[in-house]
Amino acid sequence: MNQEQTTGHPHIRPGRSPLVERTERATVGQTTVEDPRISCKNVAVYYDAKKAISNINLDIGRNEVIAMIGPSGCGKSTFLRCLNRMNDTIEGCTVSGQIFMDGKNIYDSDVDVVPLRAQVGMVFQKPNPFPKSIYDNIAYGARIHGLVQNRDETDELVVGSLKRAGLWGEVKDRLKMSGTSLSGGQQQRLCIARAIAVNPEVILMDEPCSSLDPIATAIIEELIDELKQDYTIVIVTHSMQQASRISHRTAYFYQGDLVEVGSTDQVFLNPLHQLTEDYITGRFE
Amino acid sequence: MNNLNKRAVPGNGRTIDIVKKGLNKRYRKERRFRVFGWAAVMISLGFLFLLFISIISNGYTAFQQTMVRLDVYLDTDVIDKDDLAGADYAKLIHEALLSVYPDVTKYNEKRKLYELVSTGAAYRLRDFVAKNRHAIGTTIQIWVPADDDVDMLIKGHIDRKTPQSRRRINDRQLAWVDHLISRGQVKKVFNMTFFTSGDSREPELAGIWGAVCGSFYTLIVTLVLSFPIGGAAAVYLEEFAPKNRWTDIIEVNINNLAAVPSIVYGLLGLAVFLNFFGLPRSVPLVGGLVLTLMTLPTIIIVGRSALKAVSPSIREAGLSIGASKVQLVAHHVLPQALPGMLTGTIIGMAQALGETAPLLMIGMVAFIVDIPAGFTDPSTVLPVQIYLWADSPERAFLEKTSAAIMVLLLFLMIMNATAVFLRRIFEKRQ
Ligand SMILES: Nc1ncnc2c1ncn2[C@@H]1O[C@H](COP(=O)(O)OP(=O)(O)O)[C@@H](O)[C@H]1O
Ligand SMILES: [Mg+2]
Numbered sequence: 103m104n105q106e107q108t109t110g111h112p113h114i115r116p117g118r119s120p121l122v123e124r125t126e127r128a129t130v131g132q133t134t135v136e137d138p139r140i141s142c143k144n145v146a147v148y149y150d151a152k153k154a155i156s157n158i159n160l161d162i163g164r165n166e167v168i169a170m171i172g173p174s175g176c177g178k179s180t181f182l183r184c185l186n187r188m189n190d191t192i193e194g195c196t197v198s199g200q201i202f203m204d205g206k207n208i209y210d211s212d213v214d215v216v217p218l219r220a221q222v223g224m225v226f227q228k229p230n231p232f233p234k235s236i237y238d239n240i241a242y243g244a245r246i247h248g249l250v251q252n253r254d255e256t257d258e259l260v261v262g263s264l265k266r267a268g269l270w271g272e273v274k275d276r277l278k279m280s281g282t283s284l285s286g287g288q289q290q291r292l293c294i295a296r297a298i299a300v301n302p303e304v305i306l307m308d309e310p311c312s313s314l315d316p317i318a319t320a321i322i323e324e325l326i327d328e329l330k331q332d333y334t335i336v337i338v339t340h341s342m343q344q345a346s347r348i349s350h351r352t353a354y355f356y357q358g359d360l361v362e363v364g365s366t367d368q369v370f371l372n373p374l375h376q377l378t379e380d381y382i383t384g385r386f387e
Numbered sequence: 388m389n390n391l392n393k394r395a396v397p398g399n400g401r402t403i404d405i406v407k408k409g410l411n412k413r414y415r416k417e418r419r420f421r422v423f424g425w426a427a428v429m430i431s432l433g434f435l436f437l438l439f440i441s442i443i444s445n446g447y448t449a450f451q452q453t454m455v456r457l458d459v460y461l462d463t464d465v466i467d468k469d470d471l472a473g474a475d476y477a478k479l480i481h482e483a484l485l486s487v488y489p490d491v492t493k494y495n496e497k498r499k500l501y502e503l504v505s506t507g508a509a510y511r512l513r514d515f516v517a518k519n520r521h522a523i524g525t526t527i528q529i530w531v532p533a534d535d536d537v538d539m540l541i542k543g544h545i546d547r548k549t550p551q552s553r554r555r556i557n558d559r560q561l562a563w564v565d566h567l568i569s570r571g572q573v574k575k576v577f578n579m580t581f582f583t584s585g586d587s588r589e590p591e592l593a594g595i596w597g598a599v600c601g602s603f604y605t606l607i608v609t610l611v612l613s614f615p616i617g618g619a620a621a622v623y624l625e626e627f628a629p630k631n632r633w634t635d636i637i638e639v640n641i642n643n644l645a646a647v648p649s650i651v652y653g654l655l656g657l658a659v660f661l662n663f664f665g666l667p668r669s670v671p672l673v674g675g676l677v678l679t680l681m682t683l684p685t686i687i688i689v690g691r692s693a694l695k696a697v698s699p700s701i702r703e704a705g706l707s708i709g710a711s712k713v714q715l716v717a718h719h720v721l722p723q724a725l726p727g728m729l730t731g732t733i734i735g736m737a738q739a740l741g742e743t744a745p746l747l748m749i750g751m752v753a754f755i756v757d758i759p760a761g762f763t764d765p766s767t768v769l770p771v772q773i774y775l776w777a778d779s780p781e782r783a784f785l786e787k788t789s790a791a792i793m794v795l796l797l798f799l800m801i802m803n804a805t806a807v808f809l810r811r812i813f814e815k816r817q
Binding site: 186188191193216217218219220223224226228230231232233242243246247293296297300 | 706708723
């Protein structure tokens with residue numbers, strides 16, 4: 103079928119201005135917002151000498167859900183991991199540029215990653231509960247940060263977090279059981295509960311539903327919908343439907359470049375860049 | 388679009404036919420491979436079986452000891468009630484033997500007669516008298532160990548048909564033994580002495596307990612030093628050390644150290660612990676230090692691979708929740724790696740338990756009769772004891788050697804079983 107869609111013919115829809123050329127890689131759309139929670143300036147990441155992402159300028163607003171989409175290998179995870187400095191743990195990975203939170207560049211040499219990560223929680227693609235009890239999985243972060251002082255407070259926190267993550271009903275009788283004994287969807291919700299138990303301000307999610315079945319996915323999406331009242335959520339997803347269901351804004355990455363940012367409706371219905379349109383219409387490569 | 392000529396596989400014919408044609412060859416290959424594997428397992432099992440057969444058939448008789456019953460008159464002239472220890476119990480034993488065979492008068496013949504029972508008989512008698520003072524002045528019945536030559540004869544290791552000149556028991560002694568047997572004064576009992584005594588020049592009095600205690604104290608020192616040091620080194624190198632040229636050099640050298648022949652560690656121990664620090668010779672403390680040096684590389688290498696095997700997703704989980712590096716290691720990585728590290732330690736300990744060469748260099752090869760009671764008492768260890776006995780000319784030490792090997796193997800099996808057991812427990816906990 104590929105023969106029918108040769109590249110190089112910009113599709114110009116009636117009544118609209120022409121799309122930005124494929125060769126043009128400067129970000130189009132609205133990258134800045136008023137009073138941003140996080141503000142990225144000229145972020146670039148290299149794995150050894152290999153460029154993963156470059157020239158990323160992007161603001162993330164307060165209490166917004168922003169979705170990162172793009173073909174695999176385009177640098178979505180890499181960008182996400184810049185926001186809580188998880189890239190620091192990868193050998194040979196260098197990050198340049200600035201990421202401001204509360205007016206402070208988190209890559210300044212005097213910034214401590216421990217409080218940063220307490221402030222910016224993360225949920226991974228593959229659920230990774232600790233091989234400890236469900237209870238301890240949730241209590242762990244609060245304990246190490248000294249957020250709870252005694253048993254009662256811990257109990258309250260565990261119950262509250264599980265309830266928020268919609269897992270309480272399923273696990274309330276087996277809090278002592280290992281977190282790894284749950285099903286995939288339950289494990290992922292446990293990981294979300296674990297992240298929100300520290301009461302972070304931003305939650306990063308890297309394809310949180312990609313290993314889950316549609317029902318578990320729907321539950322998590324519902325959960326994200328609820329969490330967005332209190333948290334800023336940055337979510338990487340490979341599902342455009344998911345992005346359009348849950349996010350306010352969408353950022354499209356392509357080969358290490360941030361190609362287009364805009365409100366989710368605009369990006370999906372009215373993309374400005376040819377590459378974005380290729381992707382959302384399935385004509386990608 | 389549906390062009391059948393556009394095939395990925397050249398030639399014509401359905402894929403299923405081609406696959407079926409090759410199938411027999413494929414299965415033949417698999418069968419051949421299975422047979423090879425099976426044969427390899429059988430061969431190694433066979434050798435193991437042979438080893439056990441030869442050790443057990445040589446050694447099982449060591450667990451029995453021939454005893455001779457004597458009627459001893461506890462002569463008040465010989466035993467002074469106020470100085471029980473000073474009495475000449477050997478004389479009483481000799482008189483008891485003479486009373487059975489009053490016709491023996493010549494000095495040489497008497498000596499041959501006395502040789503029927505062990506020199507240990509006198510100690511048995513002494514212990515008996517110490518416990519039964521009231522029996523002094525009466526005649527008592529007591530079972531005393533037979534001499535090792537008699538023991539060998541009873542166990543069938545001495546051939547009666549060999550000419551007298553080449554036999555360790557002469558015809559006269561043979562007659563006495565047969566006579567004693569016919570009177571029911573000879574029996575075989577479980578050889579408790581073997582499990583409760585230290586070494587001895589007399590095979591019938593020699594036991595393994597001294598060496599077991601020596602091995603125990605030595606291994607305690609080794610364990611107490613090598614597990615914490617090796618574990619800490621592994622954790623530091625794997626989790627905290629910067630990856631640079633220096634750590635590369637250290638890593639290469641640890642691998643080299645693991646391959647150094649163990650006797651070199653013995654020489655090092657001799658030079659450092661004995662000559663430089665002036666620690667005593669032949670003691671478990673120094674033995675443990677030397678074996679610590681020897682097992683450390685193993686423990687570090689196994690420990691590092693156990694740490695490396697901890698899944699990165701657990702590390703990410705810990706870090707992303709805001710755990711510091713030390714918290715990550717202490718709370719998440721170590722608990723996961725511990726079973727592997729423990730297994731490595733136990734394997735290192737088993738290695739240390741079977742090690743002889745380095746201990747020879749620091750004098751743990753000495754002939755030691757007393758049971759060591761601490762870390763600084765002169766002692767020997769199980770494998771050295773085996774070596775010493777294997778080197779002894781008496782036939783009776785041959786079976787002791789095999790019996791000691793059985794004891795050593797038993798300890799090794801227990802240690803390995805512990806390693807498996809520990810791993811099961813930890814795995815279940817996760
Ligand atoms: N740990 C790593 N080491 C080296 N290269 C990496 C590493 N992680 C990602 N990359 C490379 O960086 C690029 C972006 O990867 P990633 O951010 O994981 O993409 P995405 O999440 O969009 O699929 C890819 O080309 C990938 O090969
Ligand atoms: Mg990714």
